[in-house]
Amino acid sequence: MGNPMKIRAASKDGITEVKVLISHEMETGQRKDSAGAIVPAWFIKELTAKHNDKVVLSSEFGSSVSKNPYLAFKFKGGAKGDKVSVSWTDNKGDSRTDEATIA
Amino acid sequence: MNNQRRNVLKTGSGAALLSVLAAAGIIAPGMALAEWNKTAFDAKSMADTLKALGAAAPAESKDVQVTGPDIAENGAVVPVGVTSTLPNVTMVAILIEKNPNALSASFNLPAGTEANVQTRVKMGQTSNVYALVKSDGKFYMANKEIKVTLGGCGG
Numbered sequence: 001m002g003n004p005m006k007i008r009a010a011s012k013d014g015i016t017e018v019k020v021l022i023s024h025e026m027e028t029g030q031r032k033d034s035a036g037a038i039v040p041a042w043f044i045k046e047l048t049a050k051h052n053d054k055v056v057l058s059s060e061f062g063s064s065v066s067k068n069p070y071l072a073f074k075f076k077g078g079a080k081g082d083k084v085s086v087s088w089t090d091n092k093g094d095s096r097t098d099e100a101t102i103a
Numbered sequence: 104m105n106n107q108r109r110n111v112l113k114t115g116s117g118a119a120l121l122s123v124l125a126a127a128g129i130i131a132p133g134m135a136l137a138e139w140n141k142t143a144f145d146a147k148s149m150a151d152t153l154k155a156l157g158a159a160a161p162a163e164s165k166d167v168q169v170t171g172p173d174i175a176e177n178g179a180v181v182p183v184g185v186t187s188t189l190p191n192v193t194m195v196a197i198l199i200e201k202n203p204n205a206l207s208a209s210f211n212l213p214a215g216t217e218a219n220v221q222t223r224v225k226m227g228q229t230s231n232v233y234a235l236v237k238s239d240g241k242f243y244m245a246n247k248e249i250k251v252t253l254g255g256c257g258g
Contacts, residue, residue, distance in 0.1 A: 015217070028225070030203060045139045057220075059210040062144040064202050066180045066223035075216040 002090075007100035009084040016078030016102055018049060018056075020071045020086050028063040044069060047088040051078050078102050143206050149233070152198055152205040153242075161235055161242035164189065169234045169247040175226065178251040183207075184221035189238035192218035200246075201230035226251045 003023035010017055022044065029041025041063055049057040056075040078084070080102055087097035143155035153159060170184040185195050195218060196209035207224045218236060226232075226249065233246045 026225075028203075055213055056216050057210060057212065059208060060139055060144070061208045062204055062206050064199065064204065064207045064225045066225055070182075070221075070223045072184075072221040073210070073216060074219050077215060 002094065002096050005086055005096070005098040007084060007086055007098055009078070009100050009102040011078050011080055011082075011102050015074050015076055016051070016082075016084070017072065017074045018084055018086075020049070020069075022047075022069045022071070022086075022088060024068060024088075024090065026063065026065055026067045026069060030063075042090065042092060044088045044090045047071070047086065049073070049084065049086045051075060051084055052082055056084075140209070143209070144204060146206065147204060149198060149200050149205050153235070156196060156206075156209070156235065158235060158237070158242035161244040164236070164243035164245060167234050167236045167243050167245035169232055169245055170221070171232060171247060171249050173248075174250045174252065176252045178226040178228070178253055180223050181226050181249060181251070182221065182223050183232055183249075185218070185234040185236065186220075187218040187234075187236045187238070187243075189218065189236060189243060192236055192238045194235075194237035195220050196235040197222070197224060198233040198235060199224065199226055199230050200233065202227050 006021040008019045024044055025042055027039050027042040031039045033039055043063040044061045047059045047061060048055060057073050082102045083099055084102060085097055085099040087095060089095040140155060143152055146152040146155050166189045167187045171182060175181040183197055185197060192212055194211055197207045198205045199207055208222060210220050229250045231246045231248050233244055236243045
């Protein structure tokens with residue numbers, strides 16, 4: 001389990017904008033440590049965002065997404081008080097889900 | 104005699120190592136994450152990546168925009184966004200031509216989600232950043248050159 005994500009969701013004129021900040025190392029597997037040994041790859045592979053129980057975004061990440069990934073997207077619908085949840089799975093099989101309420 | 108025995112040991116441990124690698128690195132995550140497009144993310148060149156995504160020859164389109172800085176001081180964190188005014192966009196992908204693996208991220212957009220995605224990526228060096236968009240089953244592409252002062256992939 002990683003650290004909690006920061007999720008902000010705001011609804012305006014029928015469109016909900018979601019911003020997610022994930023806490024993850026996102027190692028590429030190409031970097032070397034001070035001893036010259038390769039730091040093994042460790043990155044988020046899949047991320048899914050749901051509005052109530054409907055999927056609004058499903059994405060696949062490679063190792064070249066930045067450390068502590070940031071993601072913003074918009075979907076139609078979504079009312080104040082609805083739930084938005086985001087889950088990710090990394091290449092080590094770790095996963096995490098966090099939830100926010102649309103403001 | 105001794106030499107032969109060593110050879111046998113070498114081959115034996117080699118095969119064992121392979122199977123360990125397969126078990127740890129390929130089979131286990133592969134089963135847990137069946138959908139992750141390994142071919143596309145492992146592809147080195149733009150052409151191979153596009154092929155793996157099923158988009159061999161995307162058309163250049165003015166209706167696809169890559170947003171990002173002209174110059175990124177820190178290649179480890181480059182804000183990149185893709186927006187498109189094309190109808191029925193179902194997929195958006197961000198590709199960085201000169202990174203070790205071109206494909207950075209791909210997004211599947213169900214109906215109702217807008218073709219407007221922003222994220223941050225790492226860039227090893229100055230490169231063209233491509234946005235690939237699937238609209239009505241066809242692929243479109245646009246690019247923008249982002250200059251990188253300090254690379255973000257090790258170094």
